[in-house]
Amino acid sequence: MAMNSPFDCVLLDLDDTLYPGDTGIGLALKRNIDEFLVTKLGVTAERAAAMRVELFRTYGSSLAGLIALGYDVHPDEYHSYVHGRLPYDRIAADPQLARTLQSIPQRKVLFTNSDRAHMERALERLGIDVAVFDDVVCFETMNPHLFGEAREEARANFGDAGEHPVVVLKPSVDAIVAGIRAAGTNPRRTLFLDDSERNIAAGKALGLRTALVGKRARSKEADYAMESIGSLRRVIPEIWATVEQPELGIEKKGMRSDLAPIIQPPTVQA
Numbered sequence: 001m002a003m004n005s006p007f008d009c010v011l012l013d014l015d016d017t018l019y020p021g022d023t024g025i026g027l028a029l030k031r032n033i034d035e036f037l038v039t040k041l042g043v044t045a046e047r048a049a050a051m052r053v054e055l056f057r058t059y060g061s062s063l064a065g066l067i068a069l070g071y072d073v074h075p076d077e078y079h080s081y082v083h084g085r086l087p088y089d090r091i092a093a094d095p096q097l098a099r100t101l102q103s104i105p106q107r108k109v110l111f112t113n114s115d116r117a118h119m120e121r122a123l124e125r126l127g128i129d130v131a132v133f134d135d136v137v138c139f140e141t142m143n144p145h146l147f148g149e150a151r152e153e154a155r156a157n158f159g160d161a162g163e164h165p166v167v168v169l170k171p172s173v174d175a176i177v178a179g180i181r182a183a184g185t186n187p188r189r190t191l192f193l194d195d196s197e198r199n200i201a202a203g204k205a206l207g208l209r210t211a212l213v214g215k216r217a218r219s220k221e222a223d224y225a226m227e228s229i230g231s232l233r234r235v236i237p238e239i240w241a242t243v244e245q246p247e248l249g250i251e252k253k254g255m256r257s258d259l260a261p262i263i264q265p266p267t268v269q270a
Contacts, residue, residue, distance in 0.1 A: 004241045005105070005106065005238055005239060005240070005241040006189060006209070006238055007106055007189055007190065007191045007209065007239055008106055008107065008110050008164060008183075008185040008186065008189040008190065008239065009106050009107040009108070009109060009183040009184065009189070009190045009191070010104055010107070010109070010190075010191045010193070010202075010239065011111045011159060011182075011183055011190060011191065011192040011193065011208070012101075012108065012109070012111060012120060012133075012193050012196060013018065013111055013112055013170075013193060013194040013196075013199070013213070014110060014112035014114060014119055014123075015112065015114060015122070015195075016195040016213075016214055017193060017194060017195045017213045017214070017229060018094075018097065018122070018123075018126060018128070018229055019091050019094070019122065019125075019126055020214075020228060021093075021195060021214050023090040023091055024087065024090050025086055025087070025088075025090060025091070028085075028086050028087055028135040029082060029083070029236075030052065032081060032082040032085050032086065033048075033052050033062050033082050034049050034052055034219065035048075035081075035213050036062075036078065036081045036119055037062070038081055040066075040071070040073065041071070042168055045147070045202050047086075047205075050117075052230065059167075060167075060169055060172075061113075061167065061169055062078075062082075062098055063075065063078045063079075064158040064166075064167035066078075067146075067164055067167055068164050068166070069164075071215070072163055074146075075115065075139065075146050075147070076115075076147075079115040079117065079139070080117070083114065083115060083117065083121075084117070084252050086121075088121050088122065089125070089127035091122055092125070092126075092128060092251065093125065093126060093127035094126050094127060094128075094230075095127060095229065096230060097126065097128065097151075097229060098126070098127050098128050098129075098132070098230055100229075100230075100233060101128060101132050101133075102132055102242075103239055103240070104239055105240070105241075106239065107134045107135075107184065107185070108132065108133050108134055108185055109133060109134060109135045109136070109137060109179065110130070110135075110136045111137045111170075111181045111182070111192070112137070112139075112181045112207070113135075113139060113142075113169045113170050113175075114137050114138060114139060115138060115139040115140060116136075116138050116139070116221060118138050132244060133213050135182045136182075137178050137179050137182045138213070139169075141178065142168040142174070142175055142178050143153070143167060143168050143230065144168070146165060146167070152170060155270075162238045169197045170195070170196070170202065171199045171201065171202030172197045172202070173202070173206070175202075176199075176202050176203055176206050176208075177206070179192070179203075180206065181210070182228065186207075187207035187208045188207050188208075189209075191208070191209045191210075191211060191236070191239070192208040192209065192210050192211065192233075193210075193211045193213050193215045193229070194210075194211075194212070194213065195212070195214040195215075196246075197212065197215075197219040197221070197222075198218075200212050200219060200221050200222050201219070201221040204220075204221035204222070204223075207220075209223050210222045210223050210224070211223065211224040211225070211226065211235070211236060212224070212225045212226075213225075213226055213228070213229055214226075214227065214228065215222040215227070218233050224236055
């Protein structure tokens with residue numbers, strides 16, 4: 001642990017945070033979702049595109065919406081189609097990032113809405129060993145009720161009431177709490193890095209210190225902002241217990257008591 005650092009743990013998002021948001025992965029993901037909806041539901045391509053947007057706006061992700069509406073979609077079926085066909089070769093190796101992560105002396109937790117298979121392929125392309133992280137919070141760990149016997153029990157119980165299981169994803173309270181539990185530290189001494197302003201707002205509302213990645217300017221709930229993860233050491237040198245430099249991006253703020261941003265959907269339309 002770094003002496004005199006204000007942080008005991010660093011929570012790091014994956015997509016559009018550890019690798020740039022301009023790789024084309026996001027656009028390919030949307031196309032894959034549309035194709036999945038066409039194949040699974042038998043709708044037209046135009047209807048699939050509109051449906052993806054509607055599901056995202058209402059439920060936070062296409063998978064969450066399909067499950068909420070009662071469609072028989074297993075998460076593995078969905079993820080293998082929409083993530084399994086992504087152009088991972090567009091993610092370039094980043095030796096500097098690998099060295100930076102290894103140098104962080106605090107506990108490190110990867111905190112992603114994505115499934116484990118996608119996480120592993122993206123990290124492999126980046127040249128980052130998953131073992132550099134002390135823990136991982138991903139789709140499977142946040143949604144154990146959607147797999148195995150727990151899934152069958154949930155389907156039976158909810159089916160009787162005409163309801164369906166809830167998919168847990170950032171920026172929901174349950175998801176942020178899962179990240180905090182994995183951190184195992186005081187939220188005020190936990191640094192949360194993410195590219196989504198809604199996820200950042202949710203983390204801030206529950207007491208986390210926050211850093212918005214992929215942006216030049218801070219959102220009002222972000223303590224720091226950086227254009228890329230490559231600027232981490234320059235923007236937040238306090239991780240390594242160097243002298244705090246306010247001009248590099250930190251803003252002292254009180255904890256928000258308003259939890260409204262937490263219930264809004266995430267920005268990744270998956």
